Amino acid sequence: xxxxxxxxxxxxxxxxxxxxxxxxxxxxxxxxxxxxxxxxxxxxxxxxxxxxxxxxxxxxxxxxxxxxxxxxxxxxxxxxxxxxxxxxxxxxxxxxxxxxxxxxxxxxxxxxxxxxxxxxxxxxxxxxxxxxxxxxxxxxxxxxxxxxxxxxxxxxxxxxxxxxxxxxxxxxxxxxxxxxxxxxxxxxxxxxxxxxxxxxxxxxxxxxxxxxxxxxxxxxxxxxxxxxxxxxxxxxxxxxxxx
Numbered sequence: 001x002x003x004x005x006x007x008x009x010x011x012x013x014x015x016x017x018x019x020x021x022x023x024x025x026x027x028x029x030x031x032x033x034x035x036x037x038x039x040x041x042x043x044x045x046x047x048x049x050x051x052x053x054x055x056x057x058x059x060x061x062x063x064x065x066x067x068x069x070x071x072x073x074x075x076x077x078x079x080x081x082x083x084x085x086x087x088x089x090x091x092x093x094x095x096x097x098x099x100x101x102x103x104x105x106x107x108x109x110x111x112x113x114x115x116x117x118x119x120x121x122x123x124x125x126x127x128x129x130x131x132x133x134x135x136x137x138x139x140x141x142x143x144x145x146x147x148x149x150x151x152x153x154x155x156x157x158x159x160x161x162x163x164x165x166x167x168x169x170x171x172x173x174x175x176x177x178x179x180x181x182x183x184x185x186x187x188x189x190x191x192x193x194x195x196x197x198x199x200x201x202x203x204x205x206x207x208x209x210x211x212x213x214x215x216x217x218x219x220x221x222x223x224x225x226x227x228x229x230x231x232x233x234x235x236x237x238x239x240x241x242x243x
Contacts, residue, residue, distance in 0.1 A: 011081065016131040021050065024120050031116050041105060045098055045113065052097040053090035060089020064215065065206065083137060087128065088219050111182030115174065118188040122167040125192070129160040141204040153202040162195035182230065189227035193220040 025046055032042040061084040062070045062077055070076050098117075102110040132138045133149070133156035140153025147154065166188065174184050200217045211218070 011135070013083070013131045013135040013137075014081075016127055016134070020124050020127040020131075024124050027120055027123070028116070031120070035112065035116055037109070037112060037116060038106070042113070042116070044105075045101060045117075048097050048101055049094045049117075053094035054085075055090075056093025057085035057087060057090030059093075060086035064089075083135070086216075087125075088216055092219070111185070114182055114185035118185040119167055119170045119174070122163055122170055122188055122192070126160045126163045126167065129156045129163065132156040133160070137205065138203065139205050140202040152204065155199050155202045158202065159195060159199040162198065163192065166191045166195065180231075186227045186231040189223050190231070193223040193227065196220045 025043075028042050028046055029039055031037075032039045058077070058080065065086065066084070076082075099110070102113055106113070129138075133154060136150075138156050139150070140155035140158075142151055143153045144151075145153075147157075149157070169191065170184055170188055173179060173187060197217055197220045200214050200220070203214070
């Protein structure tokens with residue numbers, strides 16, 4: 001928490017996320033220009049991702065992780081300053097909304113836009129986990145290793161380090177001369193989900209009801225399967241022209 005006066009303070013978590021959103025928007029505009037994609041569509045798509053991601057992350061937490069608490073006092077759903085977001089909830093709703101929008105606006109270049117977003121999403125996840133580390137959420141199991149944070153596995157740092165490696169892989173991959181359109185995004189899906197499985201193994205905070213594994217682990221396996229499916233399927237088009 002960063003105090004600005006005796007009566008007002010900005011949570012470090014939200015400060016980092018606000019800065020991250022600003023950086024990502026700037027980066028997306030630059031990438032849309034360099035990749036020959038529509039800046040207007042990129043900004044519209046960014047807004048859809050941010051709004052739907054926020055709503056999805058919140059609703060997943062409310063209805064899956066702690067529904068009795070919010071049912072007891074429904075106005076708590078609006079008290080977002082107290083935290084309570086699930087990354088996969090936001091990612092799933094944002095992904096669904098973004099793909100529907102691209103199908104309606106520019107179906108032929110859907111994979112081009114996915115590739116454009118992949119490194120930015122990776123970067124935003126790195127920053128998000130750093131924010132989690134500082135906020136103390138998403139904590140790990142007890143451990144006595146030299147790098148323990150508060151006597152626990154710093155799962156947030158594990159996730160951020162893994163995703164930072166993924167980010168560099170994506171930035172290198174997109175420079176490949178003969179890569180398939182969409183490959184950057186699908187490889188991000190696979191690598192990100194593998195990192196999430198590793199993080200889930202060490203986490204110890206309440207994850208909601210499960211069937212042998214956390215719901216995030218099941219979702220990760222699904223994302224890996226989908227990533228491989230789309231990556232290995234026969235491409236139907238290779239559009240690179242701008243809109």
